[in-house]
Amino acid sequence: MNEQLQPLKKQTRAGKAGRSGTQDDIVYAHIFEAILEQRLAPGTKLSEEALGEIFGVSRTIIRRALSRLAHEGVVLLRPNRGAVVASPSVEEARQVFLARRLVEKAITELAVVHATAEDLLQLRKMVQDERDSFSRGDRGAGIRLSGEFHLKLAEAAKNAPLISFQRSLVSQTSLIIAQYESGNRSHCSYDEHMQLIDAIEARDATQAVHLMMHHMDHIDSKLNLDEESASDDLHAVFSHLLQTKGKSTRPSAKL
Amino acid sequence: MNEQLQPLKKQTRAGKAGRSGTQDDIVYAHIFEAILEQRLAPGTKLSEEALGEIFGVSRTIIRRALSRLAHEGVVLLRPNRGAVVASPSVEEARQVFLARRLVEKAITELAVVHATAEDLLQLRKMVQDERDSFSRGDRGAGIRLSGEFHLKLAEAAKNAPLISFQRSLVSQTSLIIAQYESGNRSHCSYDEHMQLIDAIEARDATQAVHLMMHHMDHIDSKLNLDEESASDDLHAVFSHLLQTKGKSTRPSAKL
């Protein structure tokens, strides 16, 4: 019914994502990665039993992983109706990007103050990996690593709540990029990442923030959020037919 | 062993918090409220079975509620060792407040643009409730309602990710206030809330942000974060004895 998930023996511990933690971490990482690489299209139903069989664990574990993914906004949990891969609307995407601008600005300023030599080293290493992935043509890994770069930057800012929020934002951004990115262009230029690291290492807050904002602009501009090609949101598709009377037509319910 | 939780029959649906949702919402709300009202002291162990018996539900439900509370940072989930009420350190409190400043500023600016008449009406009503609670001497409810005011403000800003983040920050802030607030002074002056609403209604962004920042200052100043009276963090208590060699002494482990 859905596209087939690659079967997986339960002892395949260290998956591609490499995170060796507990069982739900593995399940979480694999599903997340599958979504980013678009092996799981937005809207795809994520049956608990099917996933349990695939990963060789019970529904309990799957359920926890799905709950976590839902919390980060990449999966939508509909009561009594199961989980589906989230398909953020254009409006939701805009909100995520607005929030990210705010957070990235703050993170950059904090990172300029708090980033250690060790942090900077790791950041440079991550950009390397990112570049490698893109040169290998592994788009999914590239998107993921690019996200992890921004997450690592948040860690360098040394503020736990911001890190947690950034994790959620990066996840959603990755999903949005995977869904909306226009064609073939690399989505997150690692050059910009490198320049950013340089500015942070030089403790030049103004320059660093400047670069980060430009970076956000570039990400924005690579997406065609203005005119999405195809949508499963009927209200969006036929919005030109609907008279806009007030804004309380349908507060948040979609589909 | 712990202080006794007030027993609760299972059909006590609409609890004090009033949220009439599903079972885990009820459990969640009650535990959260108990923490805010300091009926559950920081560090208190939250046994799954005990809670299950109290609320008349199975551990499954309790587990979900605890997981949610852990996500919001008011409960600490230690693998294989159960859940305890979080006891944020001074450093953690500072991080939360820093993050809140950022977010509240952004929310205020957005609310000035997006708040509807309906939003403003509800906000005023919430300030009323808050004042009533304090005049009744119900400190726990006051703290909670004050938090809900800031959450409602986030909703008026019309940005889903920020709302979600604000929920987490407000929860943690409430816990910190309950834990650190110096004595008897009311912690969150509703007058300031009212002025804030006025500024937003007047669409005066500069003034609104100005008021909000002052409001944050006031909250900060009412807490004695600089010299906490007693701590259960041995490392903090004896920090003057420890030579600070590098930062890798104990990354995140506490207690």
Add this chain to the structure above:
DNA sequence: GCACTCTGGCTTGTGTACAATGCGACCTGT
């Protein structure tokens, strides 16, 4: 022929039993 209803199957929600892990008490040897 169309629409409405009822029923059957399948999926999720919840409770519970069993396994695994951590903690504390006791016991023993030095």
Add this chain to the structure above:
DNA sequence: ACAGGTCGCATTGTACACAAGCCAGAGTGC
């Protein structure tokens, strides 16, 4: 008497079985 180790209990982690809720298809009445 104290340190170390071992055993047992208590609590969490996982799997599974049952209950409840949706959804689709067949059947029937208009």
